[in-house]
Amino acid sequence: MTIRNPGPEEYRQLSPEEKKQLLANGNRVEDWSTFFVCDPFFPDLIRNTSFSGEIRIQGLHPERRSHDGRTLEVGICNSEIRDCRIGGQTVIRNLAYCANFNLGQGCILSDIQEIYTRPGAKFGCGIRNPGEEESSRRRISLINEAGDRGVPPFPGMTGSDAFLWSRYREDSELMRRLEEITDRSFSGSDRGEIGENTFIQGCRSLIDLRIGSFCRIRGADVLEDLSIDSSGDEPTSIGFGTILRRGITGPGCSILDGAMAEDFVLASHVTLTKGLRLSHCFVGDNSTIACCEVSNSLIFPFHEQHHNNSFLIASLLMGQSNLAAGATVGSNHNSRSADNELHAGRGFWPGLNVSLKHPSRFASFTLIAKGSYPSELDIPLPFSLVNNNEHDGCLDIIPAFWWNYNMYALVRNSRKYAARDRRIQPRQHLEFDFLAPDTAAEIRSALELLDQWDPTGEADNLEAPRGLVERSRRRVRILKAAAARQAYREMLLYYIASTLLPGLEEKGAGLIAGLPGDTDTADPLEWINMGGQLVPERKVDLLRDEIRSGNLAGWQDIHRRCEKWDKTYPAEKIRDAWACFLLLEGNIPDAPGWQRLFTAAEQIQEQIAGEVYKSRSKDFLDPFRTVNFQNEAEKTAVLGTIDGNEFVRQIRKESDVMIRRFRSVRQLLK
Incomplete structure (x- = not known):
């Protein structure tokens, strides 16, 4: 039988027979005039319970409820209840004191020492x-x-x-x-x-x-x-x-x-x-x-x-x-x-x-090696490995470490977060891709810093100005700087190409016509990470203005505005990638510029698949991985093989698809 929420007019007081039955079952009611029930109501389902204040019970009829392998009979027993509204078909057992609660239908409450408001x-x-002061x-x-x-x-x-x-x-x-x-x-x-x-x-x-x-x-x-x-x-x-x-x-x-x-x-x-x-x-x-x-x-x-x-x-x-x-x-x-x-x-x-x-x-995607870091740090280079080098008395930073040396983990983490998102009704769009407007901005800033620290662009290792990255006078060494520059440029190119790709596939050259037509009006946007949701700074400033003015008068209004941001994010991201492309080209790209971009994207996509394979294969080729196995067959049975790794194979397939897509758009823009 389905129990519904009754209206106030459906409650009634007890009949003399129902009162008699309750008392016979060892119950006590402080004031019968404040005890109300809805039909169907079976008084023999209430035993050894004390009621005081206003009590409203929506309905009780014989039924057995099961939860986690335990079966209980609907009803109320061995409890003290004051000023409560109790939903239909509830199970209440052994509540030493329960006061000032509204209990929904079908609840099971048992063995609670105190529950009150x-x-x-x-x-x-x-x-x-x-009437309360602000201090409260x-x-x-x-x-x-x-x-x-x-x-x-x-x-x-x-x-x-x-x-x-x-x-x-x-x-x-x-x-x-x-x-x-x-x-x-x-x-x-x-x-x-x-x-x-x-x-x-x-x-x-x-x-x-x-x-x-x-x-x-x-x-x-x-x-x-x-x-x-x-x-x-x-x-x-x-x-x-x-x-x-x-x-x-x-x-x-x-x-x-x-x-x-x-x-x-x-x-x-x-x-x-x-x-x-x-x-x-x-x-x-x-x-x-x-x-x-x-x-x-x-x-x-x-x-x-x-x-x-x-x-x-x-x-x-x-x-x-x-x-x-x-x-x-x-x-x-x-x-x-x-x-x-x-x-x-x-x-x-x-x-x-x-x-x-x-x-x-x-900066984003900073990996910090084991150690006690003696001074404050301001690490502006994304995707870096930071190491407190006690032997040489300096701080070492390898920029773009993730891209150059652990592509498997970098790509897998992005997929992992998307796959593990358990939200049924997402309230914010979360950016999972490691290449997004926030990291693209950090990469551009990192390239500018590396150029300042080494104007020749030729040094493989260099030093950052002392006191800038670490609050100390010791050396800060930027290792493998030339490789980092190359990696950062590859990451920017791939961000641009992969972001523009869906729009170009859908609209062709028409996408370009709708974007800013000169470098003066196409600067990359400033982005803010608002709780995992990337938002252009100008939109956050507008949100603040609307809250101050009273145009957004409630949290629901504010949340609806955030939902609108979700809908415009893909277009804003395309505009950001376009602005990055203009910066790299120095002007509106011509046909050869588009060819260079998507030719590079094909090569980088192949590189991603290769580096995913290469970085993961180190785990299989390491000779120390064999020390706990009697033979190669046992090792393979436990660990599998690099060629059988599901994620590596998935990236290979996806890369083949992406390469074909890049190639198709490149042909379109000839």
Whole structure:
């Protein structure tokens, strides 16, 4: 039988026979005049329970409910319940105290010591209730421990929201308007909520909660002052020993195995587990954090940090990052106060036992070799390997390291993130490609720097000016600079060709006619990574203007604007690639210029496939890979072969297709 949500007029008081049956079953009702039910109602399904305040039960009829192999009979028993609305066909067992909650249909709640809502509960939101002082507003202190980038959290907060609010602190009117919007959009309440078909079992203390539908909570220790988004398509799970206070969780999250978090916002499909300690953080979509400590950080999507002794604090990580075991990113302040920060572009990878000082800044896809780095760093060269060379007493940087020496990992990571995106309803377009407008801009800047440091362009190794890249007087060596220059140019050419390719295939030369016709009006755009979504800076400035003016009056309006950005991103990206092409050519490209571009693209695509094969084949050719095998046959049975590697074969096939596409467009533009 289907139980629906009844209207107020469908509730009724109990008949004398129903009252008699309830009392006979060992129940106690403080005031019969405030006890209401909807039909169908079977009073024999309620036993040994005390009711007080206003009670509304939507309907109960005999049925057995199953969850995780356990079968329970619908009904209420062995509980104390005060001022609650109880959805139809619920299972309630052994609630020592339950007060001020609305329970959705089909919920299963059992063995809970206390579950209640306090007056004026805010459910993790950074709002002011009517009559409260501004000092009562709660903020999460992102990026900076001193709190001067504090952001009031709210349900549905995205990475772009957190970035907008924490980054533009000099814009006081924007800050004021965002607080007003949040206060209008959300409110406190004296009643908590639990959505339909939610399962909660074996918990100690549940206070001030708004929980979505189909959520699974088992064995939690303390859940307090939270909004937990969950649905049938994207259920959230909370497991044994967890302690969560003052937070917001997005849909599809998993918080398990003793994780502890306070003052936080989780986007969708975030996993916290294995004793993690998290505080004052925003964690982006599809991130996994375990076994470590993370504090005061704004983390964009696809962050991985799951080793037992890593530490991250006071940082802005712009996505697709990975912290290895023993990495200490934070706490080493070079200041009289804990007010320094670390900012890193996409693809930030500090290696084993890396220790970094704040403040520091890193270009996209910086790989940091094992070591304790004694001074602050400002690494402007993307795709670099950074090494603290203690033997020679210097800092070594190999620019374009990923492209030249580990193409397999570089290409695979881009595919991996796209394949692992578990969002059912994406709220932002995330850029997974390692060659995109943000990295293209960094590559152009890196080429300019290399030209400044070596105007001849001939040096294979050179030195950066002291005190510029590292806050010290020791040498900073740029190794394999000539190879890096070549790699950066190849990356730019490939970015241009692969970005323009779909439009040229669709529109032919007509695409070119719709683009800026001279180099003066076709400068590459300035781009901002807004929580994993790449946006031209001018659009972010316009967004700020519209918020300040009141044209965008709510978070839904702001989010709709971000959705519009998604739709225009491909065209903006094409315009950016076109501007890069004009810079390289120095003028509007003629037919030979187009031929050079797509001939180079064919060669680079072949190079990508070859380097993917070459970099992965090192793992199979290394003689030390054989030491744990009795013979070659055993090794092949366990590891396979390079020619049988599925990803290598996939890239070979895709490269063949791309080469044909490049060749076809090249013929079209003759």
